[in-house]
Amino acid sequence: MSQILCSPTPVTTQEGIQALLADKGGAKYYEQMRGLKVNQAQLAQDLQTTCKSRTRTWLNICAHCGMCADSCFFYKANDKDPKQIPSYKIQSTLGEMLRRNGKVDTSFMMHCMDVAWGQCTCCNRCGMYCPHGIDTGVMFSYLRGILFKHGFVPWELKIGSGMHRVYGAQMDVTVDDWVDTCEWMVDENSDEWPNLEIPVEKEGCDVMYICNAREVKHYPEDLAQAAILFHVTGTSWTVPREGWETTSLTMFAGDWEGCEQNLKRIYDAVRRLKPKMVVGTECGHAHRATVVEGPYWGGQESGDPPVPFLHYVEWVAKVLREGKLKLDPTKKIKGPCTLQDACNYVRNDGLGKYTREIMSYIAEDFREMDPHNEHNFCCGGGGGLNGIGLYRKQRNIGLKNKLDQIRATGANMVVTPCHNCWDAIRDMMEVYEEKNIKWSFLKPILINMMQIPESIAHVDQE
Amino acid sequence: MMQLLTGPLFVASLLIFVIGLVVRAVLYIKGLDAKLERVAYSYHRERSVPGAAMSIIKWLIPAGTAGWRTQPVAMVLFFLLHFGAVLLPLFLLGHTVILEQCTGISLPALPNNVADILTIASLSALALLALRRILSPVLRQLNSFQDWLILALTFAPFFTGFMAMHSASSYDLWIQLHVISGELFLVLAPFTKLSHIVLFFMSRAQLGIDFAIKRGGDTRGGVFPW
Amino acid sequence: MHSITLRKTCLYCCSFLLLGSVFFLPKIALSDEILIVKTPAVESPSMPKVMFNHDKHVNFVESHDGDCSRCHAMTSAGLSTTVLNVKLQKKSNQIPYLHMECTRCHAQAGAGPSLAECRTCHVVGARLEAKK
Structure with a gap:
């Protein structure tokens, strides 16, 4: 009696999680997915109630101008493969789903899953470069919601969702x-x-x-x-x-x-x-x-x-500015270093000014990536992509774009206050056999540089 | 024939154009959903209004955004087309005469040689945009029937208008074609991607508001650096 | 004898040519009265002058109700030499007034150019072809 691993129902029990984990790499899970029928009526209703004028207008008004192509690191890293143009990716998935009003089959939904999780990290960079302001990253996030509801989600993320629940x-x-x-x-x-x-x-x-x-x-x-x-x-x-x-x-x-x-x-x-x-x-x-x-x-x-x-x-x-954290300037990072601007809090929350404020305390030779700040490229592993085995190959190709950016700065250290970016950078150094570049979170750097106030008891460990 | 074209048909096509675009704009706004889209549209006006404005204004200036600066060919062609496409229908002498008679609004008229230059610029831009659609591997992946339709719909009034201006012997033919193609443009605009005439502003405002209210508006300091 | 025949022949030939040429020249050239509209006076014209075919308009009116006051206001000195009350309009409103009055009548009559057919009236050069 084989367990149902793949279905529209979210995982809400420990047993459910363990059953999924026991299925190595999700082999059975994906096999079951291939047989998972699409509830077309439900899908049509979901689109009707949740896909409204913002998204529909975005899809209708796209002028096919092609300006989003070069904005996408997947397009660049895949030798300008036209199938990686953001507009193409969303029109051939969500756009098509809407045009057919939900009358789609399992293989179409699995293709949508491949694109939504394997060809987009929802970094939102394309939305910045579109004259109409069409944010394809937001649309892929929306599409993920639709796909999750119908059971077409990558194995690791089904587990991750279950973990949270x-x-x-x-x-x-x-x-x-x-x-x-x-x-x-x-x-x-x-x-x-x-x-x-x-x-x-x-x-x-x-x-x-x-x-x-x-x-x-x-x-x-x-x-x-x-x-x-x-x-x-x-x-x-x-x-x-x-x-x-x-x-x-x-x-x-x-x-x-x-x-x-x-x-x-x-x-x-x-x-x-x-x-x-x-x-x-x-x-x-x-x-x-x-x-x-x-x-x-x-x-x-x-x-x-x-x-x-x-x-x-x-x-x-804040604590640096207020003088509550004092750093020894002689311990600054001496070699050339650069800064990874994480999409989710730089492009999407404007915190690049704080990371740069911090860099001025900790680095002697800080070199910006090109482009940087809000215009920076995704590390290549965001949106959950780092963790999805099914798309490991695609991810590794995408990492090359970020590695090229890092190498172009001449830096041998990347300050990267973001878990996914940290993982992506770790992996790209391994995949592309780059042994000369290090990367670090902020905490170890700060611990190394901090001046301990007199009032704080500290015993040297030697 | 011309009486029909410039009389009831003109009024009808203008009404369809204006009402159609207004309807699309209204439907867009009505269809926005603060909860589903996770953007608190009615909050933080002190941020969302400048955010929406700059999102629009910066993109209306050549090289005003990184998007334009990284795509210089597209930028030049778009602005070359749109300068004429916006100015000529409103400020061409002849159009101004008709506008004044119909509405009493008296707009200044462009000098004829300026109008000619703008028209030639727009026509060239359209031709080059068509060429770009044919030659670019990116656009070849995306091209659809509607893209060609709106290029043709836009080309025709400019071309026939220019010919009417400069062809003494066939003036009657060209002016008839000009009115017909102009009215076709007006009638089809609300139902095709030409609706970007209003929806560009809606969509850009929305994204500007999104970034101003939610994605960094309170931490970035200033508007989004397009 | 000889010279008289020659002169006579020349005379006959010339009159024949002259009369015959009537059929070859544009129809309006000799017969129709073309007036160049001068009111209002335009300092820097953006359009060519309006070539007004008075005879054509006279023929139309005569074939309908024969009422010249359609275009000519009655003054104490007789029929006005300008269209209706154009001289009573503010200077800046005279062109719109003419546009409106002329095209309104054309629309009612089902003949004559609409306001969209600028160059039928604002003629470039001396193009004086017969209108269909």
Whole structure:
């Protein structure tokens, strides 16, 4: 009796997640998908109720001018393959779906999935270069929602959506795992930092810190570094017990209901703990999902969060500016270094000015990528693409564009305050056998450079 | 024939043009959904109004955006066409006479040699745009029947108008064709991609508002750097 | 004898040619009265002058109600030499007035150019062909 792994129903149980995980690479999952029938009537109704004048006008008004082509890193990295032109990609998927009013078959939906997740990272760069302001990245995000609802979503993201629904995090980290890890990191570092704390569920602090499950599960040092930096800057801070995870991988999956659940958890924590502000870790899609899109999923009509929500780089720039974090200028990065502008908080939230403010403290020879800031290209791995095995080949081709950009700066270090960008850069160095370029989050750089105030107890570990 | 063309048919085609485009604009605005699109349209007017304005204005200036600057060929052809395409219907002497008689609105008229230059510029741009559609591998992937239709619909009034101006012997033929092709343009505009006459402004305003309210409006400082 | 025959022949030939040429020249040239519209006086004209075929209009009116006051206002000195009340209009309104009055009658009559056929009236050079 074979289990149903692929269906329109989201995964909401631990067993469901485990069954999916047991299916290596999603082989059975995709096999079942090939037999998954399309509910055409439901699809037509979904399009009718959710696809309105903005998207329909975008699709109708496209002048086929071709200006979006060069804006897309997939087009560039794939030797200007005309099938990678953003307009072509969306017209041949969502455009076609609308033209046929939902009367499409399984192989069409699977093709849409291939394009929506394997040929677009929703970086929104094409929307900047279209004279009509047609944001194809937004349309692909919308299409992902439609596809998720009908069961046509990549295996890893079906799992990721399930993770959020079951654990409230993008990985199988329970609340107890989370709190344990916090305690463990304090223990691990208490020799060096005797008064280090990670306060859990403390009310009325200045900062409530929320992070990425992958830090807890795979790189807990990051959590320790965050704690040390809060400690050294004298920040009154806390982490919530529930609502601690901010990545909302459900956004990449097109699981809007899952996104609403995530935001509710986080906003509940805000209501419980009443912090002055919320600070998120160095993660691009966490910021986009929780701070940019999040308020809408969290029921905020104004689109504003209930209290200020800062990306980590905003907080760092703030404490540097206020003198709460002092860096030793002699420890600046000496070699040429560059900065990765993460789409989700630079193009899509204007935080490039803060990252550059930080660079002025930490780098002697800072070289901008070309183009940079809002005009920067996607790292090549965003939108969940880094994690999708089915499109690994496509992703690796796309990475070349970013690698060329990095190489052109002459830098041997890339400062990259974003998890997906960090992964993409790590992978591109491996895939293209580039051994001379390093990359780093901000936290380790800051820890390395920081001047510890007299008031903070510190024991040198040697 | 001309009485029919320039009388009831003209009025009808003008009405279809104006009403049709107004309807499309109104339907666009009515169809916006703050919740579904996750853009709080009615909030933060102090950001969304300049955001919408700059999103439109910067793209109406040659080389005003990175988009135009990175696509110089497309930019030159578009502006070459649109200078004439916007100025001539409104400010050509003859058009101004008719406008004044119908509505009382008296617009200044372009000098004839300027009108000629603009017309030739627009016609050249149209021809080169057609050539670009044929030669560019990008456009060849995208071309559809409607793209050719609107090129033809736009070319005809300019060409026939120019010929009427400069062909003494066949004036009657050219002026009839000019009125017919002009009215065809007007009638079909609301139903084809020519509706970008209003929808360009709607769509650009929407994106400008999106970036101003949601995607960086409160953190970037200033409007989006198109 | 000889010279008289020669002169007579020349005379007959010339008159024949002269009379015959009537059929070869544009129909209006000799017979129709063309008036160049001078009111209002335009300092820097953007259009060629209007060549007004008075005889054609006279023929039309005579074949209908014979009422010259269609175009000519009655003054104490007799019929006006300009169209209707154009001289009573403000200077800036005289051209629109003429446009309106002329084309309105053309529309009613079902003959004559509409306002869109500028160059039928504003003729370039001396193009004086018969209108169909």
